[in-house]
Amino acid sequence: RRDDGWRLVDDEPGPGRVTWRGPWDFGPLVVEPVPQRSGGRSLVIGHPEQEELVDAIAREMEPAVGAVDRIWGTDWSRRAVVLVTSSHDEFTHQVGDRHNGAGIAAVAVSDAVDPRAGSATGQRIVFSPAAADRLDAEGLRTVLRHELTHIAARADTVDGSPLWMLEGYADYIGYLGADEEFDATAPTLTAAVTRNGTPAALPEDAEFTDERSLLAYETAWSLAAYTADDYGPARLTELYRRLARGPIDGAQLDAVLTDVLGTDTGTFVAAWGSWVDDRLAASTR
Numbered sequence: 001r002r003d004d005g006w007r008l009v010d011d012e013p014g015p016g017r018v019t020w021r022g023p024w025d026f027g028p029l030v031v032e033p034v035p036q037r038s039g040g041r042s043l044v045i046g047h048p049e050q051e052e053l054v055d056a057i058a059r060e061m062e063p064a065v066g067a068v069d070r071i072w073g074t075d076w077s078r079r080a081v082v083l084v085t086s087s088h089d090e091f092t093h094q095v096g097d098r099h100n101g102a103g104i105a106a107v108a109v110s111d112a113v114d115p116r117a118g119s120a121t122g123q124r125i126v127f128s129p130a131a132a133d134r135l136d137a138e139g140l141r142t143v144l145r146h147e148l149t150h151i152a153a154r155a156d157t158v159d160g161s162p163l164w165m166l167e168g169y170a171d172y173i174g175y176l177g178a179d180e181e182f183d184a185t186a187p188t189l190t191a192a193v194t195r196n197g198t199p200a201a202l203p204e205d206a207e208f209t210d211e212r213s214l215l216a217y218e219t220a221w222s223l224a225a226y227t228a229d230d231y232g233p234a235r236l237t238e239l240y241r242r243l244a245r246g247p248i249d250g251a252q253l254d255a256v257l258t259d260v261l262g263t264d265t266g267t268f269v270a271a272w273g274s275w276v277d278d279r280l281a282a283s284t285r
Contacts, residue, residue: 023047023083026090030054034061038069040079046127050084053132056140057082064145068152071173071233076152081124082144084131094126105131105143108150113157115245120154138178146174158246162253163205165243168220169236172228175221182279186218190280198273202265226275231261 023029027047032054034042042061046054065078085091095109111122125147135143149170150157157166175185183190192215193199199219207216228236242256254264261268 023085023090023094025093026086032058034058036062036065036079038062038065038074038078040065040077042079042082044082044084046084047086050086050132053084053127053140056137057084057127057144060141060144064141064148067145067173067176068148071176071237072149072152073237076155077123078152080148080151082127083124084127085129087129091126091128094124104128105134105139106147108147108154110154113154115156115158118155123151123154125151142171142174142178144174145176146170149173153240153244156241157244160247161244162202162248163208164203164216164220164223165240167208167217168222168224169240171217171221172224172236175225181283182222182276183283186222188215189218189222189276190283193276193280198277200269200273202269222276222279223272226272227261229275230271235260 023045030046030048030051032044034044036042042058042065044054044058044061061080061082068076069078083094085094095107106125106127108123108125110120110124113120125144131140131143147170150166153166153169178185189199199222202223203216203219207213208220224236227239239256239260242260243253248256250265257263257265257268263271
């Protein structure tokens with residue numbers, strides 16, 4: 001550090017030192033700053049061949065921040081760094097090898113999170129090389145708002161918290177304002193309910209990582225949408241904050257649901273199942 005700034009002396013790896021060199025290792029960059037009325041400034045970074053997607057993301061940033069603000073509130077940075085990758089190697093360089101860039105459009109990651117201090121550093125949204133081909137305008141809007149919700153909530157979220165709450169909440173904000181019927185938003189869940197009847201259990205965390213993941217995500221979205229519809233978005237957000245404190249067992253879940261919504265798990269699941277049935281019936285009229 002020199003005076004009021006930092007000077008870069010060297011970025012080469014050395015004995016006992018590994019450096020992270022970032023997207024510039026993968027070719028020339030286009031960088032689009034996004035000034036926002038909220039007072040923050042987001043950055044969208046990609047390569048020249050992705051300039052069209054970079055521009056589309058930049059146009060969606062401010063309305064995406066507004067969508068998160070309306071449900072989560074404004075107590076977060078209200079800005080983000082978004083990276084658009086050009087290859088599988090670049091994608092895994094940015095997010096690690098836990099995520100497959102061929103199977104997802106984007107992911108929000110961070111370097112360090114301290115929920116006790118309410119801090120998260122190194123946060124970024126990383127779009128995969130497949131994103132441009134996989135996402136139309138509506139899909140891009142949904143994905144960006146979903147991942148931005150994770151950015152906003154990251155400092156209040158402990159690893160191991162129930163994924164049906166974490167992912168359902170982010171999808172609820174992602175789909176806000178989308179003019180689609182239930183069966184269009186959740187086609188896999190629609191097919192499962194048509195085959196097997198009303199859902200009767202909350203999705204387990206393991207279901208979000210295998211061939212059942214599409215159904216798990218749609219089910220989680222429906223749980224959040226039901227909660228907001230019956231109890232209001234403010235209580236949905238309160239439920240998120242209470243359930244995002246770490247792993248939870250059945251008795252603890254009962255206690256949180258009773259405290260926040262005034263209902264136990266069995267009654268909550270049954271009411272959600274009836275809500276799903278009603279939405280499917282309305283979609284087929």
